[in-house]
Amino acid sequence: MSKQSQHWEKTRGLLFVTLAIWFVFSIGIFFFGTEMQASSFKPFGYPLSYYMTCQGSLLSFVILIFWFAGRQEKIDEEFGYTEREDS
Amino acid sequence: MIKGKFIDNLPKVYGIYTGGFIAFIIIMAILEQAGVSAKAIGISFVIFTVAIYAVIGWLSRTLQMDAYYVAGRQVPTVFNGMATAADWMSGASFVAMAGGIYFKGYGYMALLVGWTGGYVLVASLLAPYLRKFGCYTVPDFVGTRYGGNAARLSAVLVLTVASFTYVTAQINATGTIASVALDIPFKLAVYVGLASILLCSMLGGMRAVTWTQVAQYIVLIIAYLLPVFWISSKMGAGFFPHLMLGDEVARIAELEGQFGFVKNSAADLATVPKGLAGITKAHSSVNGTTWGFISLTICMMAGTASLPHVMMRYFTTPSVKSARRSVAWSLLFIFILYSTAPMLATLSKLSLIDPTLSTGIIGKSIADVQALDWYQNWNQANLMFVSDFNGNGTLELNEFFMGGKAVVLATPEIAGLPYVISGLVAAGGMAAAMSTADGLVLAIANALSHDLYYKIIDPKAEAAKRLIVARVLLVLIGFAGATIAAMGIQGILGSVIWAFDFAMSGLFFPLVLGVWWKRANGPGAVAGMLLGLGSGMAYLIWVRNGGSGFWGITQLTFGIVGSLVSLVSMVVVTLMTEAPDAKTQAMVDEVRIPSGKTVLGKQH
Numbered sequence: 001m002s003k004q005s006q007h008w009e010k011t012r013g014l015l016f017v018t019l020a021i022w023f024v025f026s027i028g029i030f031f032f033g034t035e036m037q038a039s040s041f042k043p044f045g046y047p048l049s050y051y052m053t054c055q056g057s058l059l060s061f062v063i064l065i066f067w068f069a070g071r072q073e074k075i076d077e078e079f080g081y082t083e084r085e086d087s
Numbered sequence: 088m089i090k091g092k093f094i095d096n097l098p099k100v101y102g103i104y105t106g107g108f109i110a111f112i113i114i115m116a117i118l119e120q121a122g123v124s125a126k127a128i129g130i131s132f133v134i135f136t137v138a139i140y141a142v143i144g145w146l147s148r149t150l151q152m153d154a155y156y157v158a159g160r161q162v163p164t165v166f167n168g169m170a171t172a173a174d175w176m177s178g179a180s181f182v183a184m185a186g187g188i189y190f191k192g193y194g195y196m197a198l199l200v201g202w203t204g205g206y207v208l209v210a211s212l213l214a215p216y217l218r219k220f221g222c223y224t225v226p227d228f229v230g231t232r233y234g235g236n237a238a239r240l241s242a243v244l245v246l247t248v249a250s251f252t253y254v255t256a257q258i259n260a261t262g263t264i265a266s267v268a269l270d271i272p273f274k275l276a277v278y279v280g281l282a283s284i285l286l287c288s289m290l291g292g293m294r295a296v297t298w299t300q301v302a303q304y305i306v307l308i309i310a311y312l313l314p315v316f317w318i319s320s321k322m323g324a325g326f327f328p329h330l331m332l333g334d335e336v337a338r339i340a341e342l343e344g345q346f347g348f349v350k351n352s353a354a355d356l357a358t359v360p361k362g363l364a365g366i367t368k369a370h371s372s373v374n375g376t377t378w379g380f381i382s383l384t385i386c387m388m389a390g391t392a393s394l395p396h397v398m399m400r401y402f403t404t405p406s407v408k409s410a411r412r413s414v415a416w417s418l419l420f421i422f423i424l425y426s427t428a429p430m431l432a433t434l435s436k437l438s439l440i441d442p443t444l445s446t447g448i449i450g451k452s453i454a455d456v457q458a459l460d461w462y463q464n465w466n467q468a469n470l471m472f473v474s475d476f477n478g479n480g481t482l483e484l485n486e487f488f489m490g491g492k493a494v495v496l497a498t499p500e501i502a503g504l505p506y507v508i509s510g511l512v513a514a515g516g517m518a519a520a521m522s523t524a525d526g527l528v529l530a531i532a533n534a535l536s537h538d539l540y541y542k543i544i545d546p547k548a549e550a551a552k553r554l555i556v557a558r559v560l561l562v563l564i565g566f567a568g569a570t571i572a573a574m575g576i577q578g579i580l581g582s583v584i585w586a587f588d589f590a591m592s593g594l595f596f597p598l599v600l601g602v603w604w605k606r607a608n609g610p611g612a613v614a615g616m617l618l619g620l621g622s623g624m625a626y627l628i629w630v631r632n633g634g635s636g637f638w639g640i641t642q643l644t645f646g647i648v649g650s651l652v653s654l655v656s657m658v659v660v661t662l663m664t665e666a667p668d669a670k671t672q673a674m675v676d677e678v679r680i681p682s683g684k685t686v687l688g689k690q691h
Contacts, residue, residue, distance in 0.1 A: 008679055018211045026204035026388060030380050033193070033373040045333020050371040053196035054188075054429035055329065058203045062422050065210045065415040072215075073408060081682045083406045 007079040014075065018068045025052075025060045094161055101166075104139075105305050111135060112309075116507045125506040126270060132510035133268045133517055136306055137283045140299045140521070147291035147298050152550050155292030155557065156223040156533060158403040162297055167409075168416025170297050171400040173304035175202075175417065176424055177253075178260025178520030179583040181307060184425075186491025187580060189432040192368045194375030197383040198584075199425050203418060204384065205391025210414035213392060214401040216602040216678050218410035221685025222402065224530070225395040225594070226538040229616075231687060232601045233609040234671065236543050241616040243534050245593030246395045248620065250527045251568065253394075253586035256579045257524035258284070258565075258572040261517060263492065263579075267468060268513040274573050280521070281569040288525045289558055292533075296525045297403060303518035304420065310515020311424050311495075315431045318502045322438060328430040335437050339370045342440055346449065349485040355476045363472050363488040370436060378639050386646040390587025393594040396523075396530040407681040435498040440484060446502060449484050456482050461500045465493055491580070528568065532561040584643050585627070592623030592649020596657055605675045611661030618656040623649025 029036065029052060036049035043051045076082050093100070115128050149155055162170065180202075187195040222228040225246060230239030261280030266273045287299040315328055325331025348367050359365075368374050391397065400417075404410040442450040448459075453475045456462055465471035470490035473482055489497075495516070499508040536557035541548055548556070593616045600607040600615075626645045630636045640647050666672075677686055 004676065004680065011679070015211050018207065022204060022207040022211075026200055026207075026384060027381055030197075030200075030384065031377055033377060033380065037373050042333070044330045046336055047371055049193065049373050050336065050429075053193060053200055055426050057200050058422050058425055061203050061207050062415065062418050064207055065418055066412075068207075068211055069408075069411045069415055072411060076408075076681050081680050083408055083682045 003079055007075065007081060010075045010078075011072065014068065014071050018064065021064055022061070025057045025064075029057070094163070097163065097166055101301060101305065104302060105309075108136075108306060108309070112507065112511060115510060116505060119505055119507050125509070128506055129268045129510045129513055130270075132514040133265065136514045136518060137286075137521075140283070140302060140518075141286040143299045143302055144287040144289070144291055144295040147295035149291050149294050150551070150554065152554070153223075154294045155554055156537065157399075158292075158294040158297045160403055161405050162403040164404060164409040164413045165416050166301055167297075167400060167404050167413040168420055169304045170300035171397065171413065171417035172420035172424075173300040173307065173518070173522035174296075174400055174526040175397055175421060175523070176307065176519050177523035177583065178257055178264075178516065179580050180424065180428075181311065181519035182260060182264070182492050182495050182516045183580045185428045185431045185435070186489075186494040188429050189436055189494045190364045190366065190368065190491065191374075192370050193373050194368070194379060196429070197380045198387055199428070201384040201387025202391060203421060203425060205388035206414055206418040206421075208388060208392035209397065209401075210411060212599050213398065213602065214414050215407045215411045215681065217398060217598075218401050218404060219407045219678050219681060219685060221687040223537050224534045225398055225598070226534050227542075227687070229597060229601065229612065230538060230542065232671070232674070233597075233607075233612040234667075235609050237613045238609050238616075239538050239542060241613050242594065242597070243538050245590070245616055245620050246534050247531055248624075249394065249586045249590035249593070250396060250531045251564075252582050252589060253396075254524055254527040254531070254564075254568045255572045256582035256586070257520050257527065258568045259582075260520035260579050261524060262569075262572060264513055264516045264520065267496070268510075268517070277569050277573045280517075280524075281565050283517075284521055284524045284528065285562060285565050287521065288529050289561055292554075292557065293399075293403060293529060296529055297400075299525065300522045303522040306518040307515040307522075308420070308424060310511045310518070311427060311431075314499045314502075314504060314508050314512060315427050315434065317504060317508070318434050318438070318498065319430070321502065321504075322434065322444070324434065324437075328434065329426055332430055332433050335433050336371050338441065339433065339437055340372065343369055346440070346484040349483065351476060351485055355474070358474060359488050360469055360472055363470070363490050365485055365488045366436070366440070367485075370433070376639070382640065382644045382647060386591060386644045387584075387587055389591040389595045389650060390646060393590040393598060394587065395534070395590070395594075396526040399530055399533075400526070431498065432494060435494050435501070438498075438502050439487070449482055449487065451482055452480055453482050453486075454480075461497065464500070465489075465497050470497065524568075528561055528565050531564050532557055535560050535564075581643075588623060588627070588644065588646030588649065589620065591646035592653060593617075593620035595650050596654045600657065602675070602678060605672055606661060606666055607657070608661050608664055608667045608671075610664045611657045611659075614660040615653040615657030619649045619653025622652040 033049050037047050039048045041048055153159055217228055220228050226239050226242035229242035262273055262277035265279050266276035288296050319328035320326050324335050401410040404413050438446040440449045441447045448456045456473055470493040472488040476486050540556050541553050597612045597615045623645050626648045630642045
């Protein structure tokens with residue numbers, strides 16, 4: 001397998017992991033809105049369903065993208081596809 | 088004071104700017120104490136900030152093609168994040184969002200999740216690849232990847248429909264704020280707003296818009312956060328509202344149980360001015376259907392990843408790597424405001440409905456409430472209304488009505504903050520609406536000038552002529568938007584949500600598959616764009632005219648229909664026609680690697 005298709009395979013793998021995490025926090029957990037509301041786990045005293053909609057999910061997306069960017073840079077580096085600083 | 092290139096001095100320049108803005112707020116506060124009228128302060132805030140943006144716009148004027156279209160591709164990661172955040176957060180986010188949360192609670196928060204979750208799609212599926220492509224506009228990518236004028240033209244069509252729907256809402260928002268702050272009629276204020284928008288973008292294109300957007304982000308974030316932190320401390324709710332309002336949220340739920348949600352009769356509701364709403368839904372508990380929440384979230388996420396004015400911000404970074412990181416920074420800057428909106432809604436609601444607080448009005452006599460200064464002001468502005476439906480002389484929860492915008496605009500005044508804060512909030516709202524309108528008008532004008540005029544009508548046009556055409560189109564589109572905004576057909580928030588659905592219907596799959604599916608070809612993409620947009624629009628018209636709809640899809644989520652049709656037709660037509668030629672396939676391979684030259688040349 002060529003270097004390029006290996007790189008793309010790893011990139012695609014990272015995409016699937018990223019989208020899986022994204023799915024959980026954007027769609028998955030909201031199938032359980034009422035269960036989350038009834039949960040006794042209350043971050044900072046907010047009902048869990050309320051907390052996820054106004055901070056929890058949002059924050060997880062921020063962290064997820066920073067993590068994704070870092071991972072992708074590592075993959076690019078591994079295959080020597082990192083851009084030169086001046087380009 | 089500042090030596091060397093502008094780009095190298097950005098932190099210093101914007102540091103001084105922020106300091107200057109804070110000094111301006113303090114001077115205004117002192118003037119207020121000295122007895123300057125509230126109106127004069129409101130006017131100074133709006134004029135001062137707009138004048139600064141205009142100066143930045145003037146300083147960024149350019150005659151170079153890649154400066155005009157993509158800010159010379161040298162906007163640093165973090166600053167591009169700030170500019171994107173301002174580009175993204177519109178009048179709807181700033182003025183209408185907290186109000187929506189206030190009245191609709193959980194069901195509305197789908198928008199918060201959707202408008203942030205979409206950035207994961209932007210970062211992982213599109214932005215870095217489109218940056219590597221090196222296009223000037225989104226149709227530029229579609230036209231080159233799929234080949235042929237039909238694909239390019241279809242993309243221009245979808246972009247124009249979505250962005251134009253969006254921009255009328257933003258010009259409407261600038262007009263609303265300008266009319267309140269400057270005390271001029273709305274129909275005139277719309278054109279004042281338009282003039283300010285054009286001042287920022289006309290001479291310098293993307294370069295000017297970038298640097299004004301960074302300035303606008305700083306104004307809008309200070310204007311949004313300061314009152315919330317202030318009110319929270321003043322009420323004794325905690326100095327850091329985001330982490331400390333658990334008790335307040337619980338208290339609202341308790342009060343809701345105590346008052347109950349009394350349903351008003353249709354005859355009573357008919358006396359309430361149009362556009363105002365009462366509190367009829369629980370603040371924090373799950374109050375909608377699961378599918379209602381999830382379908383709206385999906386539409387907003389896919390729409391985010393297809394809106395051209397956001398995507399084109401990532402064409403301005405120096406590298407693919409920084410485009411990717413820049414998405415993360417954008418979302419962080421957006422998160423700061425979005426996580427504050429529910430806190431503002433909570434504080435605002437509690438301060439009005441809790442009878443034990445001095446600001447509470449529920450349970451007071453109607454005559455007392457009607458005598459309040461702020462009530463009279465906002466009642467006059469048609470944003471607040473009380474009426475004694477049951478005739479007991481006391482204000483009940485179901486007898487109080489407010490416009491969604493009032494939650495952000497009026498809360499500082501209600502909570503007893505000095506007027507300088509209200510002036511600041513008006514400036515922030517203006518910044519938010521202007522920055523988004525700028526980005527949108529530019530996206531449309533660039534697509535028409537670059538893709539329609541240069542690439543299709545007159546490929547031999549010289550640089551100077553192209554830039555003149557771009558500017559003339561900018562002014563024309565602005566005027567068209569303002570004229571429609573002045574008619575006030577659809578509310579701010581409704582139009583914004585429609586824009587997302589349009590963008591998602593026509594562009595989401597053609598863009599994503601352009602990078603991720605090498606086999607995707609021109610005929611498939613054209614079918615996907617046109618049938619997607621067409622079916623989405625048809626569904627909207629059907630539901631608007633009393634159609635029953637299916638699968639619980641409403642006029643706010645018609646993008647689901649559009650994008651499914653788009654996906655299916657794109658795949659079917661692609662498989663029925665020939666695979667793209669070797670050159671196109673090689674181009675896709677090239678796009679997938681960050682290093683090396685961009686696919687399109689520097690000047691094209």
